[in-house]
Amino acid sequence: MDNTKTIAALAALAQATRLETFRLLVSNEPDGIAAGELARLIGVPSNTMSAHLSTLSQAGLVKGERHSRSIIYRADLxxxxxxxxxxxxxxxxxxxxxxxxxxxxxxxxxxxxxxxxxxx
Amino acid sequence: MDNTKTIAALAALAQATRLETFRLLVSNEPDGIAAGELARLIGVPSNTMSAHLSTLSQAGLVKGERHSRSIIYRADLxxxxxxxxxxxxxxxxxxxxxxxxxxxxxxxxxxxxxxxxxxx
DNA sequence: TCCATATATCCAGAATAATGGAAATTAGTT
DNA sequence: AACTAATTTCCATTATTCTGGATATATGGA
Structure with a gap:
């Protein structure tokens, strides 16, 4: 764990929508939640949620796995x-x-x- | 600890200069380090360091206390x-x-x- | 009071991040 | 192939953050 990775993780969590999303995923382990349902639950457009999920994913905090048409996201602790x-x-x-x-x-x-x- | 305070703390730490400063203060507990010396150690102008210390302080991560002309900052864990x-x-x-x-x-x-x- | 030191505030330019409409991609269905 | 559904990418606008020069404030000393 170096400085750069730490900053990426902290920055990913230092935003209201992403923190809420991450905590929702944490409390829904190990089932995960589909991207679209996350957008609906949090109340943001799907492309906005997609961008946030991308940030969380790049920081290694969540992983997405395709299940048929949906992509199920899970928290990685x-x-x-x-x-x-x-x-x-x-x-x-x-x-x-x-x-x-x-x-x-x-x-x-x-x-x-x-x-x-x-x-x- | 609510969402807002958590985001403030995470955002304060999600920046290279501030993370470095905070970690420096953590490892220098309980002595603390003066603002000017922090600026010198990290290698940024004093006003830039002052702004970062203000951010860390507002997040509750550091406390400053005046000692004569210097203000000694300490990490608050x-x-x-x-x-x-x-x-x-x-x-x-x-x-x-x-x-x-x-x-x-x-x-x-x-x-x-x-x-x-x-x-x- | 006058000067030096230490820190903070003001301000503006540059860089970065957030947002969401529109279009593209991927997958399943008929 | 044509259609629908789910998600992502593209792109531009807006908002926020970072940075540091110049200036102001606070402290101690002569």
Missing amino acids: DVLRDVTLYLLKDCCGGNASLCAPLIDELSPCCPPNTRPQVDA | DVLRDVTLYLLKDCCGGNASLCAPLIDELSPCCPPNTRPQVDA
């Missing part, structure tokens, strides 16, 4: 975890060893595709 | 922690109980003013 770790890395006075246990526990929290499905 | 929690809140399929233990452990990691000082 790996980058979110990496950004969190990157920002916390220098925490606690630069002494990483104090944060290491925390970071170790953060890592297994959200591995993709292994989360229990609670509801859709 | 509370907001960083809150943003992290906000982003992780919907993790794990929307089942907060799975993330709650993690979140509980994240909270005491970086309380301000209680971090051990390793070096300046």
Whole structure:
């Protein structure tokens, strides 16, 4: 996780429509939501949503997979975890060893595709 | 932590100079660094640095305190922690109980003013 | 008070990002 | 092939952000 990737992820999330979209996708893991339905749910035109999804996708925060005519988007929590770790890395006075246990526990929290499905 | 505050914090960090500045301040806790020295270290004019510090400050990520003629800036990790929690809140399929233990452990990691000082 | 230092504010130009209409692409259906 | 549906790309307009010179404000010293 370098500076450039971190900035891309932070910038992708630092916009109302995209943050809302990402959080919606996070809470709809692992089912995902189609691009058109996202546009309808958030209340923006489909081309605007497409542009935002492209930004999120380029930052690695979401992945799209075609299912017949729709493209189902899903949140990818790996980058979110990496950004969190990157920002916390220098925490606690630069002494990483104090944060290491925390970071170790953060890592297994959200591995993709292994989360229990609670509801859709 | 609402959407607006989260976006402000993410946007503040989603810029190369500010991310670098913030990380520098994080690793220099709890001593802090004067505005002018930050400008010199990062390599930007003082008024540009001042504008960036203002953005970080408005997002609650740094605090400035005047010491004689200088204003010493320090990272405030509370907001960083809150943003992290906000982003992780919907993790794990929307089942907060799975993330709650993690979140509980994240909270005491970086309380301000209680971090051990390793070096300046 | 006068001067030097440190930081912030004002302002304007340049760069970047957001938005959405129109058209193009991709996939399924008949 | 012709048609519909879903999504994306193209493009131009508008809005926002970044940057830094010039100026203003605040502090301490002579």
